[in-house]
Amino acid sequence: MTEVVLTCANHPTRETSLRCKRCNKPICASCAVLTPVGYRCRECVRGQQATFDTAGVGALVVGAVVSAVGTGVALVPLSFLGFWGLLLAPIAGGSLAEVVRWAVRRKRNRRLPLAAAVGGSIGVAGYLLVQSAPWLLVALSGQPAIVPGLAFSLLWPLGYGALLISTLYSRLRGIR
16 A cells, blocks of 8 residues: 655645644644644634634724723823822723723724724823923923923823733733
8 A cells, every 4th residue: 555645735845744623734844833623724724813803994993092092091090199000000901901892892803902002102192292281382482491300200101101001902912
């Protein structure tokens, strides 16, 4: 009896004994993707991931807008708390992640965490712009104004925003 030598469907020069668990296509070790149910080819994995992405571009925009507004609003009370705001910023980020999930109706997309993080960054930038507006107006008027505490006063909201956005991103990303 003659043994049939299998070659990879993507790399015809490589011999293999692996097959995709779903479509039974011969694949080499570099084409194989380990899944909980066995090895699959990249095409089957991409097809399966596409069925889980149920949110479109509109949901990404909604997630970005909700996180921008939510981050800007959350920074107001956090700024009054001083050091304690650093402890509460991750809680606010987790809560904001749940609000974003509710706003997109629990639909999923691989890019939703990134869209929410970009929106949150825009919210932080907007908050910093509003906080520094009086000093910017004085500087633009041409009057000499030395405000050494301006940069330092903007560091706290940056710290709150970084903690809030990182928690928002990680909560929306989930465990992979």
